[in-house]
Amino acid sequence: MAKVYALWLREFKVFLRERSRLVASTFTPILWLFVIGSGLGSAAPSELPPGVDYQQFIFPGIVSMSIIFTSVFYGSYIIWDRKFDFLKSVMVAPVSRTTVFVGKTLGGMTNSLIQATILLAIGVAMGIPFTPLSLAQAAAVVLLMSFGLTSLGLALGSYMYSLEGFQMIVSFVVFPLFFLSGALFPLDNLPEWLSVLTAADPATYGVDALRNLMLGTGTYGVELDLAILVGYTAALGAFGVYSFGRMKAV
Amino acid sequence: MIKIRSLVKKYGDHIAVDNLTLDINENEVFGLLGSNGAGKTTIIHMLATLLKPSSGSATVNGYDIVCHPAKVRSSIGIVFQAPSSDDMLTGYENLQLHSMLYSIPRHTRKQRIDEVLKLVGLTERRHDQVKTYSGGMRRRLEIARGLLHKPKVMFLDEPTLGLDPASRETMWRYIQRLVREEKMTVILTTHYMEEADILCDRIGIIDKGRIVALDTPKGLKAGLGGDIIRIKTRYNPDKISQLDFVHKVEQSNGFLVLSVNNAKRDLPMLLRHVEAEIVEFASPTLNDVFIHLTGRKMKEEQPEGGFAEKYAKYD
Numbered sequence: 001m002a003k004v005y006a007l008w009l010r011e012f013k014v015f016l017r018e019r020s021r022l023v024a025s026t027f028t029p030i031l032w033l034f035v036i037g038s039g040l041g042s043a044a045p046s047e048l049p050p051g052v053d054y055q056q057f058i059f060p061g062i063v064s065m066s067i068i069f070t071s072v073f074y075g076s077y078i079i080w081d082r083k084f085d086f087l088k089s090v091m092v093a094p095v096s097r098t099t100v101f102v103g104k105t106l107g108g109m110t111n112s113l114i115q116a117t118i119l120l121a122i123g124v125a126m127g128i129p130f131t132p133l134s135l136a137q138a139a140a141v142v143l144l145m146s147f148g149l150t151s152l153g154l155a156l157g158s159y160m161y162s163l164e165g166f167q168m169i170v171s172f173v174v175f176p177l178f179f180l181s182g183a184l185f186p187l188d189n190l191p192e193w194l195s196v197l198t199a200a201d202p203a204t205y206g207v208d209a210l211r212n213l214m215l216g217t218g219t220y221g222v223e224l225d226l227a228i229l230v231g232y233t234a235a236l237g238a239f240g241v242y243s244f245g246r247m248k249a250v
Numbered sequence: 251m252i253k254i255r256s257l258v259k260k261y262g263d264h265i266a267v268d269n270l271t272l273d274i275n276e277n278e279v280f281g282l283l284g285s286n287g288a289g290k291t292t293i294i295h296m297l298a299t300l301l302k303p304s305s306g307s308a309t310v311n312g313y314d315i316v317c318h319p320a321k322v323r324s325s326i327g328i329v330f331q332a333p334s335s336d337d338m339l340t341g342y343e344n345l346q347l348h349s350m351l352y353s354i355p356r357h358t359r360k361q362r363i364d365e366v367l368k369l370v371g372l373t374e375r376r377h378d379q380v381k382t383y384s385g386g387m388r389r390r391l392e393i394a395r396g397l398l399h400k401p402k403v404m405f406l407d408e409p410t411l412g413l414d415p416a417s418r419e420t421m422w423r424y425i426q427r428l429v430r431e432e433k434m435t436v437i438l439t440t441h442y443m444e445e446a447d448i449l450c451d452r453i454g455i456i457d458k459g460r461i462v463a464l465d466t467p468k469g470l471k472a473g474l475g476g477d478i479i480r481i482k483t484r485y486n487p488d489k490i491s492q493l494d495f496v497h498k499v500e501q502s503n504g505f506l507v508l509s510v511n512n513a514k515r516d517l518p519m520l521l522r523h524v525e526a527e528i529v530e531f532a533s534p535t536l537n538d539v540f541i542h543l544t545g546r547k548m549k550e551e552q553p554e555g556g557f558a559e560k561y562a563k564y565d
Contacts, residue, residue, distance in 0.1 A: 002350050002353070003350060003351050003353075006347050006350035006351055007347070007351075010336060010343075010347050013338070013339060013343065014338045014339070017379075018338065084334065084336075085330055085332050085333070085334035086335070086336055088300065088330060088334055089335070089348070089395070092298050092300060092323060092326075092328050093323060093351040094320045094323040094324045094351070095351050249300040249301070250295050250300045250301055
């Protein structure tokens, strides 16, 4: 336990010291929220739930976007750790691979939670009808999602040796996860092929859960969302543990 | 302390470590000397449980490196070729992190961190981020980290690679100090002849994954036939060859070339018997030993001047 704490603390300190990282990754979602939210909002699709404008509608989607990007990108830090031999120094210590994985994942979840918290505060200011309970529930969904997606990022990162290689993950994993999640559009009247893809995207259930909690509207209902999310998260966590177990030390 | 038996590491067709058998004693400073790519780091990585051997076995502190990696890891400290601390953390924080990874009890943690910081001379800079450290300081921080849990065995993989000459000599002093104060077995790899000579009790010369020679630095050099003194004198060579410390006298270009065991000790004696116009002496260097054993020079550039010249200058 102390080892997990030690590894997490390192991630947290580094995160706090690299302010530019926080600023940059918080700025992008805000840009989306206000520019895309207002821009597309002026030509809003008629399918939006009653009483919800487009900017409010995409708010849970933008929170999810921040989680998707931060969490999966976080996987690239395992490549940095390898590049700077920090990973080697941890692997040569009497620490199990699972411990390394859990410490690292908690670090990623903390980053995501901090960013989501900033966005949630903006949401409160935007007039999203939060209650203390729904805020706490939303935070729980954020953590669940970011656990799964951080695991995914770290697992993929553990197979890679260059940051350039990780760029591919951005194109082939991060953007599809985001675009297919229903963050920017309602899921109800999609063409068949698209709705199959959105249903397979784990992020879809995070977006839907957040939308249910924040706006009281959604496609699947919060219980189903959570059940599927837990399933995905467990599977991705297991993938992460497995990948770290077979990761080469040198 | 370390027993290596028929250890092999292959990468495809390439044999990095070729059937290595070697014993390293407790509290000994053992040097693995060889050029880049000779297999030194691969050996260290296998002993440190970071790489699995292709075949053969080894024990460190009595624990098998394949069957009991966690026990081996708790017994060893290691300084990698490239510094591996986190730049964004301070020196102190890096040590704190590792003291927790090594399960050093909370109440002794701070005291031990202060001890190792003092040993490597980083106490003043302990609260600065590592990214502000010089190369030599980073290397010393790595040593401090390796020492935290009082390992039985310390691996130093090219501890002075890339350091300027002044930092290198500082580093040597710290390594000698840790050998003296912490009482542990040290295995260091290097391709600097001078470094192996100064620091090691025994040296294994590695070439193409094999040990081609294994002895004390003195023994290795003695294998080449001792030191050489060149003098210009009018004395009779036959009379000089009768002196009991002179093994052999040859004439070359108007000089007499004498073979002796130890030029520094024998030269004053010689001058008591012989009047000379010009005197020069040289010791065989490990470089000479390496060329003798492998038939080629080390790949790396050697610093100007042989070992003997440097010593003649410093004394």
